[in-house]
Amino acid sequence: xxxxxxxxxxxxxxxxxxxxxxxxxxxxxxxxxxxxxxxxxxxxxxxxxxxxxxxxxxxxxxxxxxxxxxxxxxxxxxxxxxxxxxxxxxxxxxxxxxxxxxxxxxxxxxxxxxxxxxxxxxxxxxxxxxxxxxxxxxxxxxxxxxxxxxxxxxxxxxxxxxxxxxxxxxxxxxxxxxxxxxxxxxxxxxxxxxxxxxxxxxxxxxxxxxxxxxxxxxxxxxxxxxxxxxxxxxxxxxxxxxxxxxxxxxxxxxxxxxxxxxxxxxxxxxxxxxxxxxxxxxxxxxxxxxxxxxxxxxxxxxxxxxxxxxxxxxxxxxxxxxxxxxxxxxxxxxxxxx
Amino acid sequence: xxxxxxxxxxxxxxxxxxxxxxxxxxxxxxxxxxxxxxxxxxxxxxxxxxxxxxxxxxxxxxxxxxxxxxxxxxxxxxxxxxxxxxxxxxxxxxxxxxxxxxxxxxxxxxxxxxxxxxxxxxxxxxxxxxxxxxxxxxxxxxxxxxxxxxxxxxxxxxxxxxxxxxxxxxxxxxxxxxxxxxxxxxxxxxxxxxxxxxxxxxxxxxxxxxxxxxxxxxxxxxxxxxxxxxxxxxxxxxxxxxxxxxxxxxxxxxxxxxxxxxxxxxxxxxxxxxxxxxxxxxxxxxxxxxxxxxxx
Numbered sequence: 153x154x155x156x157x158x159x160x161x162x163x164x165x166x167x168x169x170x171x172x173x174x175x176x177x178x179x180x181x182x183x184x185x186x187x188x189x190x191x192x193x194x195x196x197x198x199x200x201x202x203x204x205x206x207x208x209x210x211x212x213x214x215x216x217x218x219x220x221x222x223x224x225x226x227x228x229x230x231x232x233x234x235x236x237x238x239x240x241x242x243x244x245x246x247x248x249x250x251x252x253x254x255x256x257x258x259x260x261x262x263x264x265x266x267x268x269x270x271x272x273x274x275x276x277x278x279x280x281x282x283x284x285x286x287x288x289x290x291x292x293x294x295x296x297x298x299x300x301x302x303x304x305x306x307x308x309x310x311x312x313x314x315x316x317x318x319x320x321x322x323x324x325x326x327x328x329x330x331x332x333x334x335x336x337x338x339x340x341x342x343x344x345x346x347x348x349x350x351x352x353x354x355x356x357x358x359x360x361x362x363x364x365x366x367x368x369x370x371x372x373x374x375x376x377x378x379x380x381x382x383x384x385x386x387x388x389x390x391x392x393x394x395x396x397x398x399x400x401x402x403x404x405x406x407x408x409x410x411x412x413x414x415x416x417x418x419x420x421x422x423x424x425x426x427x428x429x430x431x432x433x434x435x436x437x438x439x440x441x442x443x444x445x446x447x448x449x450x451x452x453x454x455x456x457x458x459x460x461x462x463x464x465x466x467x468x469x470x471x472x473x474x475x476x477x478x479x480x481x482x483x484x485x486x487x488x489x490x
Numbered sequence: 491x492x493x494x495x496x497x498x499x500x501x502x503x504x505x506x507x508x509x510x511x512x513x514x515x516x517x518x519x520x521x522x523x524x525x526x527x528x529x530x531x532x533x534x535x536x537x538x539x540x541x542x543x544x545x546x547x548x549x550x551x552x553x554x555x556x557x558x559x560x561x562x563x564x565x566x567x568x569x570x571x572x573x574x575x576x577x578x579x580x581x582x583x584x585x586x587x588x589x590x591x592x593x594x595x596x597x598x599x600x601x602x603x604x605x606x607x608x609x610x611x612x613x614x615x616x617x618x619x620x621x622x623x624x625x626x627x628x629x630x631x632x633x634x635x636x637x638x639x640x641x642x643x644x645x646x647x648x649x650x651x652x653x654x655x656x657x658x659x660x661x662x663x664x665x666x667x668x669x670x671x672x673x674x675x676x677x678x679x680x681x682x683x684x685x686x687x688x689x690x691x692x693x694x695x696x697x698x699x700x701x702x703x704x705x706x707x708x709x710x711x712x713x714x715x716x717x718x719x720x721x722x723x724x725x726x727x728x729x730x731x732x733x734x735x736x737x738x739x740x741x742x743x744x745x746x747x748x749x750x751x752x753x754x755x756x757x758x759x760x761x762x763x764x765x766x767x768x769x770x771x772x773x774x775x776x777x778x779x780x781x782x783x784x785x786x
Contacts, residue, residue: 225700226650226660251693255662258615258647262654267616267751270645280755285643286501290509290516292643293755300751351659351700354688358696367694371785395786413665413713414696419641420712422694428785438506445763449783451775466766466783469775479772487776487786 153184153278156240157210158233158247158256160224161190165199167207169368170248173309179209180312181275182244187212189236189337191229193222205331208315213334220345224252227350230259235341237264237302243278249306250367261304268304269294273311281305287419287442309368310425310446359412363389363398366415371397372426374417374444377404378433378454378473385410387477388432394484400424402440418443433473436461453477491632491684491704493536493545495570496622496652497552498526499561500642513756525561528637530568532710534717535667536635537569544669544684547571549629553613553621553748554578559733566728567720573733576621576741578612585749586612617748619651624741626656631705632684638663638709649709659702663711666690670701 155178160168178186186209190201194217201215214236220228233256237245245260247253249271261268274282279296296303366372373392375385385399392399400417401410417424419442429447434440436452436459444450445464452465453476462468469476501507502524507516525533539545550565552558553576562573613621626634639646653660669684687702692711702708738745769775779786 226653226662230650230654251663254646255650255660258650259654259660261647262616262619262651265616267614268647269752270647283644284760285757286507286516287641287644288760289507291758291760293758294752295755296751297753349657349659349703351661351689351702351706354699354701356693356696356698358693358698360695365695412696413692414694428779428783445760449779449785450763450766451779462766462768464763464766466763467775467778468766468768469772470768471771476772480776483772483776484786487780 153182153243154240155182155184155186155244155246156233156237156242157186157188158229158245158253159188159190159200159204160248160250160252161192161196161200161203163196165196165203167200167203168248168250169365170250170253170309172207172314173312173368174246174248174307175207175209176314177275177307177312178244178246182246183278184243185211187214187240187242189214189216189233191216191221191224191232193217193219197221201334202331205334210332212332214337215334216337216342218342218345220348220350223353224256225351225353226255226259227348228345229256230263231345231348232337232341233257233260234263235344236337239338239341242302245302245304247306249308253306257304257306264302264304266300266302266304268306270306272305272307275307279303287439288423288445289442308423310423359414361399363392364396366398366400366417366422366424369398369424370426371395371428371430372400372417372424372444372447373397373430373432374400374402374434375405375410375432376402376434377408377410379405379410382410384474387481391430391477391481391484394481394488395428397426397428402434402437404437431461431465432477434461435459436464453480491545492547492549492629493539494622494626494629494631494634495529495533495536495548495550495565496618496634496636496648497529497533497550497558497561497565498637498640499523499552499554499558500526500640503527503641509757509759513758515754515757523557523561525564526637526640526642528639528641528710528712530637530717531712531714532635532637533565533568533570534715535710537718538715539669540569540571544671545633549574549631551576551622551625553618562733563725563728563731564720566731567724568718573731574625574736575733576625576736576738579738579745581745582738582748583612585745612750613748614750614752615645615647615651616751618648619655620743620747621738621741622648622652623655624743625736626652626705628741633687633704634658634707636707636709638711649707653707656705656707659706660708661687661689661691661700661702661706662709663692664689664708665692665697665711665713667708667714
């Protein structure tokens with residue numbers, strides 16, 4: 153048994169935090185060696201492969217460098233992932249359940265004629281997995297029967313916390329585990345990629361806020377429609393920055409145009425499970441709760457004492473947010489100084 | 491150009507579900523089934539393509555138990571030109587029951603299969619993707635539109651798997667779709683032939699724009715459009731229109747091709763959260779976050 157990990161990396165050669173969680177899931181719950189596949193082109197992919205080689209538990213890194221892999225297109229990435237899996241015959245092909253993992257892995261699974269298991273929150277054994285259904289209102293335990301040669305799995309990053317070595321590796325610290333060997337994938341696997349009918353990458357509008365990524369942040373401050381304007385969200389940004397956290401929003405706030413769509417937390421947006429979630433002016437529609445109720449500590453600030461979010465909040469503060477949030481900012485500043 | 495739209499029937503998004511006491515599945519608190527919201531968005535986009543003269547025909551397809559035809563009627567009422575239903579034979583349902591009952595929890599598993607046969611589709615995404623691939627080939631579709639995921643099993647797989655099986659380009663999580671026109675359509679009648687699809691996708695951290703040579707597969711995210719309201723007269727007219735039945739064998743598929751690979755062992759409630767407390771003010775909140783929760 154062995155696992156082939158599909159590595160996601162950013163434009164600067166660093167391994168995505170979500171991939172670190174997937175590696176941790178493999179180390180803790182899947183048998184056999186862990187090999188990683190890093191796809192991309194140029195210097196970036198080389199640096200990402202070197203970073204992946206220092207991930208705890210990784211015994212080998214496959215480096216796939218080709219112009220057709222420069223952008224994470226499902227067509228080329230899934231093709232390469234499936235052809236490497238066919239050659240190496242791992243028992244599991246694994247990725248994080250991010251936008252990229254969800255885009256690439258099912259396609260690779262189809263090429264391997266395997267039904268994938270996506271968004272896994274618990275690995276029971278080699279063939280048995282727990283995953284949320286109905287927006288997290290129920291958890292299904294599913295089992296491959298009979299077991300296929302290759303199991304294709306994506307794991308929800310928030311369900312598999314990093315150990316300290318992984319966190320050190322993520323930070324690029326040399327105190328992390330020693331580097332595993334990096335080997336280029338056989339050229340015959342790259343050759344077919346150029347001829348594939350594939351999407352052409354045109355552009356991306358990915359805003360860098362300097363804040364942690366919403367899906368993996370330790371602190372998330374979410375705002376609802378009660379914030380009343382885009383300008384008022386600055387208050388939440390200030391609070392998030394003080395706490396080293398990310399800013400999120402309810403669907404109502406996104407639809408009202410206060411923030412960009414990628415900040416939406418909920419059933420159809422991002423699922424977050426930070427150590428600390430602070431919901432400001434959020435009533436707690438079931439679709440929003442589905443995206444945050446696995447957070448470790450939940451704080452709700454709302455002037456409506458009947459708001460449903462209070463039923464999941466560890467600490468509920470019934471107050472006017474325009475008074476409470478500035479007070480909270482000052483109190484956190486003071487607490488930080490102590 | 492012909493556009494194929496895949497449709498799934500699910501428990502209505504507004505109806506709360508709870509885990510059944512025998513843990514074999516969930517039950518809806520109200521017996522209301524509807525078109526999966528993301529499928530509805532995909533269909534709306536297809537109908538708009540036809541209204542703009544880019545699509546020549548919109549074909550809605552659904553794979554599942556007989557009652558899925560009700561949702562195909564809604565699709566016709568929304569503007570689909572044709573509806574194709576791929577019925578599940580008793581043999582397929584039996585395969586599902588066998589998979590569900592195969593373990594040491596036979597009773598619960600068999601119950602789950604019975605429930606699945608009565609209200610939900612027992613198929614899994616690979617099986618559905620195989621059916622859709624066969625239909626896309628038969629229809630000569632230039633574009634297949636699907637929802638990004640169904641709100642019952644939340645798999646988020648079918649579109650990607652279909653694109654993989656067909657070897658077509660894919661764009662998942664679309665929030666904007668524009669078709670770039672080429673010359674006059676050869677097989678598309680009055681509609682001009684589309685050369686490529688320009689899709690804006692929602693990715694982690696922002697948006698990405700892809701250009702897809704056709705034929706291609708696109709899956710719809712929430713912000714692609716707001717589906718139209720289906721009027722009663724449209725619904726009445728749709729009731730009189732035929733729904734084509736396309737059995738698996740007619741598509742060159744066998745029950746084994748759509749047999750489930752995963753057995754559902756059990757369904758459980760999410761872990762309950764302990765009841766929280768109200769705090770009197772910001773000062774108390776900060777103190778307790780530091781001292782009790784230790785998150786500050």
